Amino acid sequence: MSKSETYRIEVEAVAEYIEAQSNPDDDHYVFAYNITIRNTGTIAARLISRHWIITDGTGHVQEVHGQGVVGEQPLLAPGESFRYTSGSVLETAVGTMHGSYQMEAADGHRFNAEIPTFMLAMPRVLH
Template identity: 75%
Template sequence: MSESEKYRIKVEAVAEFVPGQSDPDEDRYVFAYHITLTNTGSATAQLISRHWIITDGAGKVQEVRGLGVIGEQPLLAPGQQFTYSSGSVLETPVGTMQGSYQMVAEDGQRFDAEIPPFVLAMPRVLH
């Protein structure tokens, strides 16, 4: 088995606009996102930290780094999933998020789980 097959975390993201917390008149657009991590590798691994790159519709980039997610550092055995929800606030009705989770396997190997880019969009803004 190759190293890349041993250390593999699949990341899926779903985003939604939160109209009740948003105020377009104040350039405040709130989005919730739901992340599912699945350990598709053969090594148990723990999520240690995160690195997000958030880009709004005007091209303004925010980078967010921190330990864990929602106060947790989940340990995922092969085949296990971890799902959590969080949010982001933009000044534009459309943006994107992407990044990576920094993982450490039980054998001490560190690796990144890539977060593929996903779109944050207020309904009826994108066609």
């Protein structure tokens, strides 16, 4: 069995604009994102830390590093999923997020689970 089959984490992200907490007149745009992390490998793995790269509509990049997610370091057995919701604030109506989770498998092997790029966008801004 290859390492790619043993250590495999899939990440899915869905973002939404939070109009009630945003104030476009002050360049304050609030977004929530729902993340699903699924262990599709063959060994249990714990999410140790996160690294986000957030880019706003002007190209300004902010990097965020931290332990776990929403105060947790979930352990995912093969086939298990973990879902959480978090948020981001931008100064533009459009932006993107991507990054990685640093994982540690039950055998001590550390690896990254890539978070694919997803869009943060105020409704009706993009065509």
